[in-house]
Amino acid sequence: MALRNILTEGNPTLYKKSRPVVKFDDRLHLLLDDMKETLLDAEGVGLAAPQVGILRRLFLVDTGEEILECINPEIIETSGEQIGLEGCLSVPGKYGVVKRPNVVKIRAQDRNGEWFEAEGEELIARCFCHEYAHLDGQLYTEVAERMLTNEELEALCADDGE
Numbered sequence: 010m011a012l013r014n015i016l017t018e019g020n021p022t023l024y025k026k027s028r029p030v031v032k033f034d035d036r037l038h039l040l041l042d043d044m045k046e047t048l049l050d051a052e053g054v055g056l057a058a059p060q061v062g063i064l065r066r067l068f069l070v071d072t073g074e075e076i077l078e079c080i081n082p083e084i085i086e087t088s089g090e091q092i093g094l095e096g097c098l099s100v101p102g103k104y105g106v107v108k109r110p111n112v113v114k115i116r117a118q119d120r121n122g123e124w125f126e127a128e129g130e131e132l133i134a135r136c137f138c139h140e141y142a143h144l145d146g147q148l149y150t151e152v153a154e155r156m157l158t159n160e161e162l163e164a165l166c167a168d169d170g171e
């Protein structure tokens with residue numbers, strides 16, 4: 010396994026639409042293993058393939074219980090609403106205020122091609138939407154109601170330090 014380089018804002022790959030995964034082979038498994046290592050190393054909640062330069066429809070989400078591998082995901086149900094802070098490993102050092110559904114149900118394939126469904130609330134629901142948007146070439150900064158100011162960021166970092 011190896012750490013992959015995470016692309017940052019401005020890199021053209023992040024704004025392209027990803028293609029479906031068609032082969033559930035060793036190469037896919039290696040990519041998933043590398044992305045898992047990269048996500049854990051970066052201490053993120055989610056990571057989508059385009060963020061490591063691969064334009065394929067898959068992402069990982071750390072649910073707190075496991076690293077969920079979601080391949081060819083579809084959002085099949087959403088409900089409620091939440092407004093909260095969002096960040097992205099591809100937009101380091103920034104946070105924005107983003108409105109998302111509070112509950113999101115997805116359908117996706119696992120690394121062997123088996124379909125499953127998963128439901129997330131609050132942070133996980135937010136993460137499903139955020140990662141899914143990466144697959145269509147969209148960063149949260151495009152849908153954020155506003156980005157935090159430098160003063161607000163400093164206050165946030167001070168809180169984190171306590």
Ligand code: NI
Pocket residue numbers: 096097098099139140143
């Ligand atoms: Ni992101």
